[in-house]
Amino acid sequence: MDAKILTTLEFPKIIHRLSQHAATIMGKALVEELRPHSGLEEVKSLLQITDEAYSADRLKGSAPFAGIADISAAMHRARIGGTLNPAELLEIALSSRGGRRVKKHIADIHDEHPLPALHRQAELISEHKSLEDAIFACIDDQAEVLDSASPELAAIRRELRSGEGRIREKLEGMIRSSSVQKMLQDAIITLRNDRYVIPVKQEYRSSFGGIVHDQSGSGATLFIEPEAIVAMNNRLRETKAAEQREIERILQKLTAAAAEFVEELLSNQDILGALDFAFAKARLAHEMKATQPKMNDRGFLKLKRGRHPLIARDQVVPLDVELGNSFTAIIVTGPNTGGKTVSLKTIGLLSLMAMSGLFVPAEEGSQLCVFDALYADIGDEQSIEQSLSTFSSHLTNIIRILGTMTAKSLVLLDELGAGTDPAEGSALAIAILEHMHARGCRIVATTHYSELKAYAYNRKGVINASMEFDVATLSPTYRLLVGVPGRSNAFAIAERLGLERAIIEHARGEVSAEDLRVENMIASLEENRISAESERQTAETLRKQIEQQRLKYDADRERFEEQKEKLLNKAREEARETVAKAKREAEQIIADLRKLALEEGASVKEHKLIEAKRKLEEASPQQQQAKRSRTGAAKKPEKIEPGDEVMVYSLNQKGLVVELHGSDATVQLGIMKMKVALADLELIKANTPLPKQPKQAATVQRTRDDSVRMELDLRGESLEEAIMEVDRFLDESFLSGFGQVYIIHGKGTGVLRTGIQQYLRKHSHVKSYRNGNYGEGGIGVTVAELN
Structure with missing residues (x-):
């Protein structure tokens, strides 16, 4: 992508805002290298990573990148055998620990909310806990080597502290002496060249033995190391040299341990930079209230309430625009300061952001295209150095665009044909637009020329648009109106500002009748649009209210169904328990009655016992009844013969078929016979021999008995x-x-x-x-x- 186009559309300002959200040097470096891509699958992959980071940031906050530093220089030096200092080793340990934390953070979110792309990247981070522990055991948070780094270092530092204590004790005894105090400038102990000294007045130099290490700026004070502690200072210097040698040995050992993992740690650094870059894009999306656009490569874009990201949210006017479906070119007409240039830049900048894997400040459902290139001729291109006028500069830029654009390009032209004679400029603008349109590229152009309104009206695939202007307040609303050509509004503005009516009427007379008809037609279209927009907003408000009522109704109905089901289940369970208890008691009573009936010669009728039992069965919950009847229906036999054992559905009793009567059958049920419809029977076992008939057997038919009174x-x-x-x-x-x-x-x-x-x-x-x-x-x- 041409760097000049990126600058024209203010893409570097987006890069700067994105860089502020990167937590690591590696992430900031990737931000600075960010450029739009022209491959659809590549752009979709970048947007997917941004979307996953956006979700992760929303669910659990940003990943813990604190402490992760750029360790590439230190690792390269360790690779070639150099010794790293404590600060560099500490950065290696902190970066390794930070990498483990980032990996765990993403893995934890992935377990609950899948993040396939981020998780694949994070899984490649290698862990080096042993190296971290070794470094943290030797170096503290201030990058100082700890006494516990080795037993030798601990012993040396104990000796150092002891030697320093002896020297101080000796010097303090000296400066407390009255004979010495009169020779001192101040009764203090200080250091010069890593040796302990005391400040002695210049006039006492000859009477005060020792080594002079320094003097004050005025020369009045000499810093002298007394002879009594020279040997002690020498011993202290030797001990400090031993300390440095031991520290150097420890650092070399840790450097060698880090050098074993150079490739893994450098790979970790690249992965962490990429993850930081992804989370930076997510945080920028949160800041801009941006959404993920749908991407295509067929030249179609549709912005829903798209906002220019560099204009404050409380000031920006959202943009609704569609291009590349029924029309491939938009001609925006209207006066200056109406927002035409901002609309051009919004379309271009949001396209660049989407092609770079960034979310765009627009509503859900917006679509953008992956173009092979974006071209823009926007702003004052006048060049004094090249002796080019504004018109010449614009034309030079357009010629360059015409030479490189393709059918998959997006071309943004501001004030096309401006800077020259209106008649020639409008004709040239129409010719340029016609040539670009014939090439099949997508075009958004702004112009002052009214001739282009007619061109857009008559040319298939080209549509007029304008920036809305409120005549009542003499101010633009900055809304883009696609399908409505712009009006000059010059007469209305002049009249409201107080220009004499006679002058305005004279001016109207200078305008041709055809131009007046066009202006009146545009005015009528605008009035109709405003009326339609008002009605649409009213309809949208009603639709939202109805949708809210529907959602509330659905929620209430769902809640009611849940409560009803709970109550039904509870009632069924209670009924089942009640019926089961009653059934057990009744079964016992029926058994006693049968026994009594056999003993007393069938004085208790069997059909009453069967009917009582059937009623008990029917008292079971309906859910079980339905299940039994469905099961029975599936097992109905094709043919029933005398002697078959059957189940009588209505009585829930087993019996034997005695004889058939057309669609009915006589069935032996215990000590009684009953005529039952064949449809009420289910075959259990075929051709069972009929038992010998009991003497007390009676035949009961399910018909009305005339002898029974009402x-x-x-x-x-x-x-x-x-x-x-x-x-x-x-x-x-x-x-x-x-x-x-x-x-x-x-x-x-x-x-x-x-x-x-x-x-x-x-x-x-x-x-x-x-x-x-x-x-x-x-x-x-x-x-x-x-x-």
């Missing part, structure tokens, strides 16, 4: 006897298919009525009951509705 008269009966009669009467009425029966108990004291109605309330055959109406016997009769 009313029961209990007048004169005791309550206990009446209850037994009611139970028998209800069983017979149920099997006969009656829907409603009448129980006559009389009025009397009401004891019989109350007892019977309490019994009916709990009876399984009874759906509801009531007192008799007028004409049915009133309160002397109870009417029962059967299931």
Whole structure:
């Protein structure tokens, strides 16, 4: 990409802002090298890394790059056998530890929120914990070699401290002496040339023995090492030399240990720089409130509320523009200071940012194209050095663009044809645009010439646009209006500023009728656009309100369904437990009744026992019933023969088929026979021999028995006897298919009525009951509705 284009579109300012977010020298270096790319897959890969870093930064904050330094120079010196100083070794250890922390940080996020590209990079970071421990064991945070670095160094430093203590003790004894104090300038101990000295007045030099190491600027004070401590200072110097030799040995040992991992540590540095670069792009995206654009290579771009990133958010006017679909060129007309140049730069700069792997300040869903090159002719190109006028300079630049552009290029032209005669300039502008349009490139051009409005209107693939201008306030709104050509608004502005009406009318007369019609047409279009925009905003507001209501309704419905399901499950469970308990008790009662029936000659009817058991089965939760019936439906036989063992669905009982009657069959159920529809049967086992018929066997048909009455008269009966009669009467009425029966108990004291109605309330055959109406016997009769 041409460096001049990057400067024209202010891309270096984006680089500067991005550099401020890089935490390491390596990351800053990569930022400075950032340039747009022209390969679609490469750009998508860069944006994916930025997106992953953006997510990681949002979820867990920025990666811990603190302490990571540029160690390349130190590692190269270690490679060739040089000895590193403590500060360099400390940077190596801190960088190695920082690399481990970054690797763990990304791995932890990846476990919860996949970051495939970043995780692949971070996994390549090699870990050198043993090297870090060795360096930290010898060098402290201030890059000083610790006493504990070696036993020898610890001993030498103990000796140093002891020697220094003896010298100070000797000197302090001297300066406290009254005979010496009068010869001293100050009663202090100081150092000169790493030797302990005391300040002696010049006039006492001849009477004070020792070695002079320095004197004050005025010459009045001499810094003398007394003879009494010369030997002690010499010993101290020898000990310090031994200290330096031991420190040098320790540093050489640590340098050799680091040199073993030169390649790995340099590779780590490159990876950490790339990761820092990715997180810098993420932090810039957060700062700009930017989003990831969709990328293509078919020349299509669509910005939704795109903002120029170098204009303050509270001042910038968002830009909505689409190019490369139904039209490939946009001609923006209108007066100066309307924002045309800013719109051009916004389109160009956001395209460069996206092609560099950066998010762009626009709404979600914006699309940008990977162009092979961007060309721009923007601003005043006048060159005094080259004796070029503004027009000549613009034309020279355009000629260069025409020679290098392709069908996959984006061309931005500001004030096309300006700087020369309007007639010739407009004709030349149309010719240049026509040539570029024929080449198939994408074009956004601004101009003052009204002739280009007609060109854009008549040329397929070219569309007019303008910058909105508020005549009421005589100020631009900086909004780009695609599809509406610009107006000069000169007459309206002049009138509002107070120019005499006669002059304005004279000026109108100088304008051709055709130009006036064009201006009136544009005014009408603008009025219609403003009206449509207002209606669109109203519709959008209503749509958002409806969407919010729909979301609230969906949430409430989902919450209701969850609560309903919980309550149903709880009720089913309680019902299942209740029914199971009642079933166990009833099974025991039925077993006792069967035993009693056999002993007493079938005085208790078997069909009542079967019906009672069926009712117990039906009392189970519906979910289980549905499952059983579905299973049964899947196993219905093709043909049932006499002697087959079958399951009767409605009774949930096993039986043997005695004989067939068309679509019905007579089935032996215990001691009784029953006629049942074939559709109500399931084959269990075929051709089972029929057992010998018991003497007490009875045949029951599921038809209404004429001998069964629909009313029961209990007048004169005791309550206990009446209850037994009611139970028998209800069983017979149920099997006969009656829907409603009448129980006559009389009025009397009401004891019989109350007892019977309490019994009916709990009876399984009874759906509801009531007192008799007028004409049915009133309160002397109870009417029962059967299931």
